[in-house]
Amino acid sequence: MGQATNQQSLFDQLVARAGLLRQWEDVHGEQHEVSQETLETVLKAQGLHSGSTSQIKESLKMLEEDRLSRDGSLIVAEQGREVVFPYQGALEYRIQLEDGGDIERGTAKRGASNEVRLPAQTQIGYHQLQIGDISLTLAVAPQRCPTVKQRAGQGGKPWGVVAQLYSLRRARQSTDQDNDPTAGTEADLSAALDQVGDYAALAQLAHHAGRSGASALALSPVHAMFSADPNRYSPYSPSSRLFYNTLYVDPGCLGNEALGHAFATVQKQGLRPLQKDSGLVDWPEVSRFRMTLLRAVYDWFEQEASAAMNEEFASFQKKAGEGLRCHCIYEALHAHFGATLGVSAGWQAWPDEFHDTNSPAVRAFAQQHEREVRFHAFLQWQAAEGLRRAQQSAREAGMPIGLISDLAIGTDGGGSHVWSRKTDILPELSVGAPPDLFQPTGQDWGLTAFSPRALRRHGFAPFLETLRSALAHAGGVRIDHILGLGRMWLVPQGKQASEGVYLSY
Numbered sequence: 001m002g003q004a005t006n007q008q009s010l011f012d013q014l015v016a017r018a019g020l021l022r023q024w025e026d027v028h029g030e031q032h033e034v035s036q037e038t039l040e041t042v043l044k045a046q047g048l049h050s051g052s053t054s055q056i057k058e059s060l061k062m063l064e065e066d067r068l069s070r071d072g073s074l075i076v077a078e079q080g081r082e083v084v085f086p087y088q089g090a091l092e093y094r095i096q097l098e099d100g101g102d103i104e105r106g107t108a109k110r111g112a113s114n115e116v117r118l119p120a121q122t123q124i125g126y127h128q129l130q131i132g133d134i135s136l137t138l139a140v141a142p143q144r145c146p147t148v149k150q151r152a153g154q155g156g157k158p159w160g161v162v163a164q165l166y167s168l169r170r171a172r173q174s175t176d177q178d179n180d181p182t183a184g185t186e187a188d189l190s191a192a193l194d195q196v197g198d199y200a201a202l203a204q205l206a207h208h209a210g211r212s213g214a215s216a217l218a219l220s221p222v223h224a225m226f227s228a229d230p231n232r233y234s235p236y237s238p239s240s241r242l243f244y245n246t247l248y249v250d251p252g253c254l255g256n257e258a259l260g261h262a263f264a265t266v267q268k269q270g271l272r273p274l275q276k277d278s279g280l281v282d283w284p285e286v287s288r289f290r291m292t293l294l295r296a297v298y299d300w301f302e303q304e305a306s307a308a309m310n311e312e313f314a315s316f317q318k319k320a321g322e323g324l325r326c327h328c329i330y331e332a333l334h335a336h337f338g339a340t341l342g343v344s345a346g347w348q349a350w351p352d353e354f355h356d357t358n359s360p361a362v363r364a365f366a367q368q369h370e371r372e373v374r375f376h377a378f379l380q381w382q383a384a385e386g387l388r389r390a391q392q393s394a395r396e397a398g399m400p401i402g403l404i405s406d407l408a409i410g411t412d413g414g415g416s417h418v419w420s421r422k423t424d425i426l427p428e429l430s431v432g433a434p435p436d437l438f439q440p441t442g443q444d445w446g447l448t449a450f451s452p453r454a455l456r457r458h459g460f461a462p463f464l465e466t467l468r469s470a471l472a473h474a475g476g477v478r479i480d481h482i483l484g485l486g487r488m489w490l491v492p493q494g495k496q497a498s499e500g501v502y503l504s505y
Contacts, residue, residue, distance in 0.1 A: 206394035229343035406477070
């Protein structure tokens with residue numbers, strides 16, 4: 001009896017230190033107890049085993065080690081205040097500023113409870129701190145967040161507009177019959193380009209909104225979707241939050257000559273756009289036509305692009321790095337296996353040798369399908385360029401904040417983000433909500449969540465790169481279900497949504 005009581009006490013400690021809430025209160029004020037099975041499952045998903053006293057003690061030890069600063073982790077300090085963090089080891093340190101500025105060197109001071117103290121830092125940013133034998137990210141934050149009014153920098157009350165990107169339609173000028181290869185097919189071309197909004201339409205709206213005195217333009221999420229599966233179009237269930245929705249690339253992004261070539265190509269194939277705008281978007285039909293058109297634009301680029309354009313594309317790929325290549329390989333693999341497995345199948349349904357991004361099978365596939373991989377990189381380049389131009393258009397029109405992007409709470413577990421970054425994600429768990437007045441049985445959204453332990457272990461880099469993507473071409477970001485930064489309702493696979501648990505972040 002005593003041994004069982006001791007194990008339960010240790011288990012309770014583990015649950016609390018892992019950030020799991022054993023109880024939750026519903027909308028009627030009633031308390032609910034989370035089942036032991038759910039707690040054990042969510043602990044295991046974090047790499048914390050609890051099947052025996054020895055396993056629980058080992059898991060508690062791992063959490064204590066997580067608490068101490070170690071190689072690759074992140075510490076937070078406020079601008080102008082002493083830097084204090086838990087650490088054991090040599091005290092000599094050096095700080096390399098994020099902007100590459102001067103390196104500070106010194107010796108840290110010992111504090112209480114295994115803490116060390118460094119002098120106050122004045123420069124905001126994510127700096128690199130080398131102390132003893134470990135390297136840390138030192139995040140120096142301002143003491144307060146600026147208000148929207150301060151960011152707007154205007155007299156009076158700042159205001160903005162909100163747009164669903166897919167709903168935008170462009171105002172078009174008549175073509176020059178002598179210089180435009182698309183002349184003579186203007187009606188068909190307008191119908192083809194106006195079936196769904198694009199980044200060029202966003203730039204137009206940003207310009208007019210800025211000229212009208214708007215401080216900001218908020219838009220629906222533009223995360224990367226599944227180009228091989230046009231039936232998946234919810235922007236809140238993306239394949240990746242690190243890249244962009246390429247369906248919104250303007251087919252005229254490379255100019256009239258490329259557009260004319262592309263449109264003539266699809267006409268020869270017997271493809272025609274929907275002629276009637278019903279006010280709704282036929283996503284499968286529109287996606288298939290738009291992607292075919294963009295493939296033809298890419299064909300023109302491969303044959304006719306100038307040296308300068310090729311250099312710009314190469315520079316984009318180099319800067320985006322391995323993350324971009326993995327996403328593009330995923331897109332090619334998804335289409336490849338979708339032909340036999342169905343495009344609704346995620347990477348989990350692929351042969352085992354294609355589950356690892358660095359496997360010989362994946363490398364061989366990428367080499368054999370290099371042109372297809374490059375096509376998806378081209379689309380990401382033009383999507384990023386389209387968003388950059390829209391933000392530029394907003395700022396040049398006098399909009400002080402510019403675009404406000406929208407960050408979804410998670411990604412589809414079968415998408416490219418999870419495929420390429422499995423260790424960052426909690427496996428076999430999905431985000432949802434407990435029962436409430438809106439959904440008496442609870443909600444399971446089928447989206448993935450970051451692992452808190454992995455975030456700490458990697459210096460919160462997975463979250464930071466997600467934010468950087470959202471802010472790369474925007475002056476602000478709306479975070480969907482922002483309470484998820486504090487805690488998330490996670491549901492084990494195979495369980496009802498009501499059988500989940502809150503995990504603190």
